[in-house]
Amino acid sequence: DARVTQTPRHKVTEMGQEVTMRCQPILGHNTVFWYRQTMMQGLELLAYFRNRAPLDDSGMPKDRFSAEMPDATLATLKIQPSEPRDSAVYFCASGLERAGSNEQFFGPGTRLTVL
Amino acid sequence: AQSVAQPEDQVNVAEGNPLTVKCTYSVSGNPYLFWYVQYPNRGLQFLLKYITGDNLVKGSYGFEAEFNKSQTSFHLKKPSALVSDSALYFCAVRDPLADKLIFGTGTRLQVFP
Numbered sequence: 691d692a693r694v695t696q697t698p699r700h701k702v703t704e705m706g707q708e709v710t711m712r713c714q715p716i717l718g719h720n721t722v723f724w725y726r727q728t729m730m731q732g733l734e735l736l737a738y739f740r741n742r743a744p745l746d747d748s749g750m751p752k753d754r755f756s757a758e759m760p761d762a763t764l765a766t767l768k769i770q771p772s773e774p775r776d777s778a779v780y781f782c783a784s785g786l787e788r789a790g791s792n793e794q795f796f797g798p799g800t801r802l803t804v805l
Numbered sequence: 806a807q808s809v810a811q812p813e814d815q816v817n818v819a820e821g822n823p824l825t826v827k828c829t830y831s832v833s834g835n836p837y838l839f840w841y842v843q844y845p846n847r848g849l850q851f852l853l854k855y856i857t858g859d860n861l862v863k864g865s866y867g868f869e870a871e872f873n874k875s876q877t878s879f880h881l882k883k884p885s886a887l888v889s890d891s892a893l894y895f896c897a898v899r900d901p902l903a904d905k906l907i908f909g910t911g912t913r914l915q916v917f918p
Contacts, residue, residue: 694848721904733849733895733908740904781848787904793839794906796848 692716694797696782702803708770711800714763715784722765723794724750724757725781733781739765740787772804807832809896811909818886819917826881826912828896837899838879839906840870844892852894855879866890886916 695714703709715722723738737747737757747757754776756768769776779801783794809830818824830836837856841849853864860872870881881894893913897906 723905732910735905735908738905746903746905783848785904793851793854794849796841796850798848799846 694782694784694795696797696800698800699798700801703772704805705773706771709772709802711767711780713765713782713797715765716795719784719786721785721787722759723783724767726778727781728778774804777802777804807898807900807907809898809907809909811896811912813912815913815915817915817917820888821885824883824886826894826914828879828909829877830879830898831877832898834901838872839897840881841895841897842892849895888916888918890914891916
């Protein structure tokens with residue numbers, strides 16, 4: 691049963707600290723997406739990759755957020771320095787891009803609280 | 806620009822009654838449309854999609870959705886609601902120029918016993 695995994699599931703940190711969230715996409719998938727979900731803003735796309743190349747990170751605050759795919763089995767989202775307004779649930783999703791099929795498989799999320 | 810609208814923040818329905826969760830879309834070209842469900846403290850789960858073909862699409866857990874091109878709608882339906890269907894439902898449309906999905910704001914479905 692292939693699944694997207696995310697670590698950590700919960701993270702509490704203090705303002706100014708660095709936060710790194712990790713995602714393992716489903717083996718064989720070639721697209722990876724990072725989303726942020728809050729009550730106020732709903733579900734926002736932060737960045738996405740195809741074949742490990744970043745295609746769109748326009749939804750991400752560039753001064754403090756960075757997203758990378760060091761290899762096909764790992765995607766990371768880093769916040770440095772973190773701020774209380776970054777508190778949210780961060781989801782990773784992966785998919786296999788082919789004509790007409792954009793089904794995305796979501797991980798369980800990382801719940802981030804910045805104090 | 807591509808977009809979807811979910812006009813209802815919440816839908817309440819009694820168990821056993823039919824349910825409808827509304828979605829309208831705006832897209833250039835042929836739309837690729839999706840429904841996802843999110844249970845509490847979980848990630849989104851794929852329910853169904855419309856790419857081409859029959860306007861009535863059947864998906865997981867007894868859900869179906871009807872694509873209506875003239876009304877630019879893709880409403881989610883189920884003939885008989887269950888309490889366990891209570892969750893947050895998202896409609897999404899694919900950006901035709903990219904891999905990404907554009908999600909609606911979500912509709913909370915509450916099914917009462």
